[in-house]
Amino acid sequence: MTQTTFPAAFVPLRLAERSIAFKALAVLIGTAFLAVSSWIEVPMFPVPVTMQTFAVTMVGALYGWRLGGLTVLAWLGEAMIGMPVLAGGAGSLLYFAGPTAGYLAAFPVVAAAVGFLAERGLTRNPFVSAAVMLAGNLLCLALGASWLAHLFGIDAAWASGVAPFLIGAVLKSALAAAAIEMLRRSGIAARLF
Template sequence: MTETRSAALPASFSPLRLETRSRAFQIGAVLLGTLFLALSSWIEVPMFPVPMTMQTFAITVVGAFYGWRLGGLTILAWLGEAMVGLPVLAGGAGGLAHFAGPTLGYLVAFPIAGALVGYLAEQGWTRNIALGFAAMLLGNALCLVIGGAYLASLLGPEQAMALGVTPFILGGILKSALAALMVKASYRLERQ
């Protein structure tokens, strides 16, 4: 039974199989990933001090599909685009100012969260819908923890919780569920 199961299911979940592709293909995937992250960032619900966007959804999806190395690199490339002023962040923002204000902690958390989800996906978590949801939820929670901790250094812990963590918990749960379903659906397509 164990041999049959391991033959049917790969040791890790890699629907795009990017690790087996050429370097040129991987570079193209990174560019497409940064576009996906930018488009997801433009979908936003205005909130203060940080708008709620689909960024963390995209970050967890990129991590799950690309793996921890290429996923983390893709998110870093997207942040690099933002640093040079490209309009890839929430609301079409870009520029160094976003790396010095209240959003800094969240921006720092994004590649770490993407890499975490990518690592968990490589360990097979995304083959199971419950574990896939847990992986996505851990990625979203990590963004809130790191972003909230930095925000607390600026505003104090109570204000940071009230403005930069609590309003985003429900959205993080919903985005985690959506990401887990999307990745699981792609796994089913891969097996057909």
């Protein structure tokens, strides 16, 4: 039986090798990063433009699929109990039933998917990394828009939940890939951790 081998992974923080206490601290830092990214927003209705997808893909790429997905779930848990960690400093169970619910549900899936691909070496090349980040952004848009389509219909979901976000998805993906490449080239993460 042949075994498939993947290129060396680039998960710069190597959190899978760390203690439980270190991982818990990483989750807290990650949820703070996600909250701050949520507060950077351009108000739109029914879904605002934020830096959340940038942060979600970065957490996935930096933390790996397991801890990245868990970190995003912890952040959503903070939102559910009312902490002001969502867009505009919001937080409550109401956001998990309204127009943004599909996007919120997509975030841990996106972090895990990007982390999975990062663990297989697909963030080592900046162009492939940008494609991975864009795939994560598009997955988020697709899942979020499917919920919007359920609420308002397909045309409204496309017009208000996908089309306005496509340019931002490309820009945020390029920014995330550039940040990952900067970390990779500088070796900062390896020196810090």
